[in-house]
Structures are given as C-alpha cells and as structure tokens.
Amino acid sequence: MILVKNVRLFPRTPDAPAVDVEITEGRISRLSPAEDAATESASPTTGPTPTGAEVIDGAGRILLPSLGDVHAHLDSNRMGQTFRPHTADGTLHGYIMNDRENWRAGERSVADQAAFAIARFVASGGTRIRSHAQVDADCGLERFHGVKAALEAHADVLDFQIVAFPQAGIVREQGVEELLDAALADGADLVGGLDPLLYDRDPVSHLDVVFGLADKHGKGIDIHLHEAGTAGLFSLEEIAARTRAAGMAGQVTVSHAFALNTNPEPEVARILDVLAEAGVALTTVAPAKGALPQALIRARRVALGLGEDGQRDYWSPYGDGDLLRRTWQLAFTNGFRADADIEGCLDIASRGGAQVMAGDRPDGSALVDDSRFGLAVGAPADFVLIDADTVTSAIMDCPRDRDVFKAGRLIASGGELAGGPRLS
Ligand SMILES: [Zn+2]
Numbered sequence: 472m473i474l475v476k477n478v479r480l481f482p483r484t485p486d487a488p489a490v491d492v493e494i495t496e497g498r499i500s501r502l503s504p505a506e507d508a509a510t511e512s513a514s515p516t517t518g519p520t521p522t523g524a525e526v527i528d529g530a531g532r533i534l535l536p537s538l539g540d541v542h543a544h545l546d547s548n549r550m551g552q553t554f555r556p557h558t559a560d561g562t563l564h565g566y567i568m569n570d571r572e573n574w575r576a577g578e579r580s581v582a583d584q585a586a587f588a589i590a591r592f593v594a595s596g597g598t599r600i601r602s603h604a605q606v607d608a609d610c611g612l613e614r615f616h617g618v619k620a621a622l623e624a625h626a627d628v629l630d631f632q633i634v635a636f637p638q639a640g641i642v643r644e645q646g647v648e649e650l651l652d653a654a655l656a657d658g659a660d661l662v663g664g665l666d667p668l669l670y671d672r673d674p675v676s677h678l679d680v681v682f683g684l685a686d687k688h689g690k691g692i693d694i695h696l697h698e699a700g701t702a703g704l705f706s707l708e709e710i711a712a713r714t715r716a717a718g719m720a721g722q723v724t725v726s727h728a729f730a731l732n733t734n735p736e737p738e739v740a741r742i743l744d745v746l747a748e749a750g751v752a753l754t755t756v757a758p759a760k761g762a763l764p765q766a767l768i769r770a771r772r773v774a775l776g777l778g779e780d781g782q783r784d785y786w787s788p789y790g791d792g793d794l795l796r797r798t799w800q801l802a803f804t805n806g807f808r809a810d811a812d813i814e815g816c817l818d819i820a821s822r823g824g825a826q827v828m829a830g831d832r833p834d835g836s837a838l839v840d841d842s843r844f845g846l847a848v849g850a851p852a853d854f855v856l857i858d859a860d861t862v863t864s865a866i867m868d869c870p871r872d873r874d875v876f877k878a879g880r881l882i883a884s885g886g887e888l889a890g891g892p893r894l895s
Pocket of ligand 1: 544603780
C-alpha cells in the first residue's frame with residue numbers, strides 16, 4: 472500500500488482542503504481528509520511506515536491526473552538536436568517532401584530520438600501516448616520499427632498505441648498498402664489516413680484501403696484530416712458512414728478536423744451529430760488558427776483528446792514535449808479566461824485522451840468523480856504532483872518541478888525520467 476499525504480485534489484481555489492490518497496495495487500483505494508495538513512516541507516520525504524506502507528509527503532501540492540499526448544509523431548521530432556532552420560515551402564506536399572529529404576540527417580537514430588521525446592513527455596506529467604509512425608515508399612517500416620522499439624522500452628511508464636501512418640498518401644505511391652498491412656501485422660495498433668480527398672484525390676480508394684486493413688487486422692483507425700470547408704465535411708461524412716457500416720464505434724478517430732472550424736455553425740452542429748451517432752472521436756493539437764468548438768463537442772459527448780503533433784521537427788519549430796504547456800495553448804487559442812473553461816482544457820489533455828485511446832465516450836461526470844480515468848476511488852493512480860495554487864494557475868505557470876506517478880509508483884521527478892534515459 473502507498474499513502475500520498477497532504478495533497479489538494481484538482482483544486483479550483485487556493486484554500487481547497489487537503490486529502491490523503493491511499494493506493495492499493497496501482498489504483499486509488501481511499502481518499503480521506505488529510506491527517507497532517509500542516510506539513511510544509513518543500514522537499515517531500517518518502518519512506519516506509521512501521522506497518523510497511525510507503526508514505527509520500529505531498530506537502531500541500533496539487534494532484535492532477537496524468538496527461539496523454541494522443542497525437543504525437545515520435546519519429547519526426549528533433550528535440551535536443553542542434554536547431555535546424557525551417558526549410559519547408561508551406562504546402563502540404565512541400566512539408567512531406569521536406570521531411571523525406573532530411574529525416575535521415577538526424578543526429579540520433581529514430582529509436583533514440585523517440586526515446587528522448589518520451590523521456591521529456593513523461594517527466595512533464597505524461598503517462599499515455601498515441602504516436603503516429605510514418606510508413607511510406609521512402610522509409611518503408613524503418614521509422615515504425617524505431618518508434619515501436621522506443622515505446623516498448625518504456626512500457627512500464629507509458630500506456631501507448633502506434634498508428635501506422637501513410638504520411639505521403641496511400642494512392643499516390645506504389646506499395647503503401649502493403650507496407651501498412653505489414654506494420655499492422657507487426658504490432659501497429661491503428662491504421663492511419665491522410666486527407667483522402669485533397670491529398671490522395673481518390674477518397675473512395677483511400678478509405679477502402681484504410682477501413683479494409685482495419686477490418687482485416689481487427690485494428691482501429693486514426694485519420695489526419697486537414698481538409699477544411701465543404702471538402703472536410705464530405706470526408707467527415709464518409710468516415711462516419713463507414714464507421715457505422717463497419718460497427719466500429721469508438722475505434723475511429725479524426726485528427727485536426729479543421730472542417731469543424733471552417734463551416735457555418737448549423738453545418739458544424741449537424742456534422743457533430745453525425746460523428747456522435749457514429750462514435751467517431753476527435754483529437755486536436757491546439758493550432759493557432761482552427762480551435763475546435765469544444766462546447767458543441769462536449770455537449771454531444773464526443774471524445775476529444777489533445778496532442779502536440781510535431782516537436783521541433785521538419786514541419787515546425789514548435790513543440791517541446793510538455794503537454795501541460797500545450798494545455799495552456801489549448802486554453803489560449805480558445806480565448807478562455809474563466810477557470811472552469813481552462814480546467815476543461817486539462818480534462819481534455821488528461822481524461823479526454825484516455826477516452827480516445829480506450830474508445831470510451833465522456834459521460835459528463837466531474838473529473839474528480841470519475842473512477843475510470845479521473846481522480847476518484849477506483850481510478851488508476853496515474854497522476855502528477857505540482858506546486859501551484861489552483862488548476863488554472865498550474866496551467867498558466869507550468870512549474871517545471873513535477874513528480875509523476877504511474878500506478879502509484881514515482882516514474883519522474885525534477886524534469887528527469889527515473890533511472891535516466893533508455894536505449895543507447
Ligand atoms: Zn500529425
């Protein structure tokens with residue numbers, strides 16, 4: 472048994488009462504008023520009690536649910552490498568070719584670079600990740616195997632899923648379908664897709680391959696959909712119709728979904744009803760332009776998760792591996808000021824991502840009452856201890872010093888993964 476003493480549970484006010492959290496077999500087994508709330512130790516002590524229970528002094532810090540990056544590209548990031556000036560031309564095809572021309576010049580192997588990003592992410596408070604791994608005629612399965620090796624080396628600190636992602640399209644190049652098939656046979660959890668109408672310019676063939684491979688392997692789907700306006704509506708409707716026909720509710724995700732920000736509100740409300748009825752989930756990366764209509768999405772109980780997308784890569788210089796900072800960006804790009812709205816962004820970054828990965832739909836419960844992915848008794852003891860006044864101030868300040876727990880076990884502290892970097 473582990474006892475985390477004197478923490479404040481997702482507080483909205485600085486004077487929220489402290490609690491003690493009891494953890495048994497990796498889950499929260501009891502929440503009770505703090506017995507020793509007067510503790511003011513800046514550097515919490517840890518040790519066994521006479522009864523053998525491990526005691527961790529929370530020192531009045533905030534207990535937040537751990538975070539999940541459900542739209543990552545671990546094979547593309549260049550964090551920790553010499554900064555490289557941006558060279559892409561601003562078109563989708565140009566970005567894809569710029570990555571293709573340069574990724575082999577990275578200073579680390581794909582696996583080591585992915586491991587670097589994972590260590591940063593976990594140290595920032597992350598315990599789950601869904602990463603795309605590029606599969607195309609240029610790289611074959613090389614990048615997929617690098618991402619897989621890195622994630623498997625961190626299986627004790629992360630819940631993870633890998634998307635076999637056709638970054639250069641499925642129809643435009645020869646042999647991509649066969650490569651996706653091989654990646655799924657080799658352990659990819661989902662099959663990806665990319666702008667079926669505007670990039671591959673053959674939505675029927677593109678979606679036939681994606682849904683056909685998902686059916687063949689019994690795997691899920693996660694489609695990048697940058698298509699905006701009516702083109703995006705068309706693709707969303709096609710994806711929803713195929714999801715319904717295949718009985719895949721909860722197993723299909725659309726990432727970006729810019730159509731939800733570039734159409735009149737009645738059209739957006741209508742397509743959200745269609746997605747909700749089909750059981751399609753969404754992810755966003757909190758782009759500068761294109762905030763998703765979160766209130767409409769939540770009202771329909773459509774699962775919505777947050778990701779960082781690229782991290783200082785061939786696509787953009789943004790992204791630093793810290794999903795709490797990206798949670799700030801989600802609030803900022805929505806123009807939120809009220810605490811409840813900003814706390815809702817943390818819910819998306821934590822429970823929302825877990826729901827996307829599990830195929831669950833939000834049930835409208837408060838995060839502190841959710842025994843599946845929240846902070847209630849019964850929930851996994853996956854959380855972050857952080858020194859802040861309230862949830863909103865934690866998001867605004869992003870304090871660097873965080874203690875991260877997975878199944879009640881301390882896995883990162885002070886910005887470092889316990890045990891140091893893995894792989895080479
Ligand atoms: Zn992406």
